[in-house]
Amino acid sequence: MSFFGMGARPPATGYDENKINGIKGEMLMIQQMKDKASLICLEKCVPNYYSDGDLNKGESNCVDRCIGKFFQTIKVIGTEMQKQQQGGV
Amino acid sequence: MSTEPPKPSPPPRNPVLVALGIPRLRLPGRNMSIFLGTVLGISGMIYYDRKNRRLNRQKWKDRVSYLAKEPLQVNELPRKVKVFVAPPPGDHIDITIDHFTQYIKPILTAAAIDWEMVQATRQGEIRYHVAEQIRKQRRGEADSRDELMKAVTDGLKYDSEGGVICVGRGAYKEYLHGLNEGWLGPLEPPMPPETEGSVEVRGLLESGDDVTQKATEASKAADAGLVTPQSPPAEPPKSTEETETREKEDKKPSVPKPYISQADYESAPMPAELAQITSFEPIVYIPHPHLLGFLNTPTRTYRFFTKRELADRCGRLTASVALSQSRPFVSRIDLAQGVEEEAEWPKKWKETALEKGSEWMQDFVVDDRIAERLRVYQLGHSEDGSSPTTVAAMEE
Numbered sequence A: 001m002s003f004f005g006m007g008a009r010p011p012a013t014g015y016d017e018n019k020i021n022g023i024k025g026e027m028l029m030i031q032q033m034k035d036k037a038s039l040i041c042l043e044k045c046v047p048n049y050y051s052d053g054d055l056n057k058g059e060s061n062c063v064d065r066c067i068g069k070f071f072q073t074i075k076v077i078g079t080e081m082q083k084q085q086q087g088g089v
Numbered sequence B: 001m002s003t004e005p006p007k008p009s010p011p012p013r014n015p016v017l018v019a020l021g022i023p024r025l026r027l028p029g030r031n032m033s034i035f036l037g038t039v040l041g042i043s044g045m046i047y048y049d050r051k052n053r054r055l056n057r058q059k060w061k062d063r064v065s066y067l068a069k070e071p072l073q074v075n076e077l078p079r080k081v082k083v084f085v086a087p088p089p090g091d092h093i094d095i096t097i098d099h100f101t102q103y104i105k106p107i108l109t110a111a112a113i114d115w116e117m118v119q120a121t122r123q124g125e126i127r128y129h130v131a132e133q134i135r136k137q138r139r140g141e142a143d144s145r146d147e148l149m150k151a152v153t154d155g156l157k158y159d160s161e162g163g164v165i166c167v168g169r170g171a172y173k174e175y176l177h178g179l180n181e182g183w184l185g186p187l188e189p190p191m192p193p194e195t196e197g198s199v200e201v202r203g204l205l206e207s208g209d210d211v212t213q214k215a216t217e218a219s220k221a222a223d224a225g226l227v228t229p230q231s232p233p234a235e236p237p238k239s240t241e242e243t244e245t246r247e248k249e250d251k252k253p254s255v256p257k258p259y260i261s262q263a264d265y266e267s268a269p270m271p272a273e274l275a276q277i278t279s280f281e282p283i284v285y286i287p288h289p290h291l292l293g294f295l296n297t298p299t300r301t302y303r304f305f306t307k308r309e310l311a312d313r314c315g316r317l318t319a320s321v322a323l324s325q326s327r328p329f330v331s332r333i334d335l336a337q338g339v340e341e342e343a344e345w346p347k348k349w350k351e352t353a354l355e356k357g358s359e360w361m362q363d364f365v366v367d368d369r370i371a372e373r374l375r376v377y378q379l380g381h382s383e384d385g386s387s388p389t390t391v392a393a394m395e396e
Helices: A017-045 A057-088 B015-020 B030-069 B093-110 B125-139 B147-153 B169-184 B211-224 B237-243 B272-276 B297-305 B307-323 B339-344 B347-356
Strands: B080-085 B114-119 B164-167 B283-286 B326-328 B375-377
Touching (some): A057 B030, A057 B093, B030 B093, B030 B297, B080 B169, B093 B164, B093 B307, B125 B169
Parallel strands (some): B080 B114, B283 B375
């Protein structure tokens, strides 16, 4: 990512190792969330046997609602876990 | 012992019963028969009703399910229908939402139609919501997206069809009144009456829960001189009530009064925007029968055992929404839809509502200019042979 040539040090105003790791972790989490959501909603809404490449209206609506509920659940779980953490500490 | 006649030999017993060890098989006696008859009879009626209710629902679902199999492109959005839900008088809103979930929602999901539910907990909320949307559209503020949303949603193809479902007579009345108020009423709220010597004193207005207290409130506001003539007229009464500082417990601000009264419908000028519209979204009234009271128990019991009929009726109306079959609005017939529901409202509630001048008990008036642009969802003759579509046939 840093094109300073071989063996060059990162500049003083450069990247903070911890921040980058944090961002990497977040990206990984979001990616996992997206994969999980797609897997779950695909399993629930789209039948295994299909003849057409496009999603039809029923499946579209179903996927829409599934993803909406998924993220709502994650939000609720997140707030609950935060509350528990704060309550415990 | 020797004078007794010889005992007859016991009758031959069924070898199966002998093998099982059952001493005797008997039919139940009188009391047991009555008990079993009652229990099995009632269970049977409930089972029969539930089974046919499911079948009726399934029948309407199957009739519209072909719509869900149509493809939807990536940048398209499904059709969105507005559902107005108001609680039945004297009861909670959960009941109407349950009614919607049981009878209307399954058919909407089967047809892959999205819906947006507008709930109302007090009288007048639906009317204000509808009228405010129309006024926003008239003012030209309908597009309230910011830059980012515009960039995201510009490429999307929204569905233009829409549709309106009113669950219950109260919601139906409020929707039509809101439509009238929005199109025929002024864009700004009317100024409350002022007295001379009006001082900019705020805070004497009682914000009550009920919109029906508005008459007393308006007079109080006149005494206190709530709004001076110089203050901008665009401030709706609702926000002035909200912004005042009160040390009392915070009650919810009451629903704003209609911007135009029903008597003024005739004399209101026709706005230019209305002249350009040839027809509004079609509407449908879905009955929501709800009886309360101890003396109504026989009727309520009968209704408990005949919910399949209700499923059929609501299913037919929702299918007409899904299949987009509509006919023009006929005031004589359509204003009378659901009158039987009004007869079921609790008498006490109706009396208090009449005294206070509540919205649901007012006259049901729809201006001609609005009525000629309305359509009502109804299944066509070919879809369902039993429902008449011509006016003459409906009057029979």
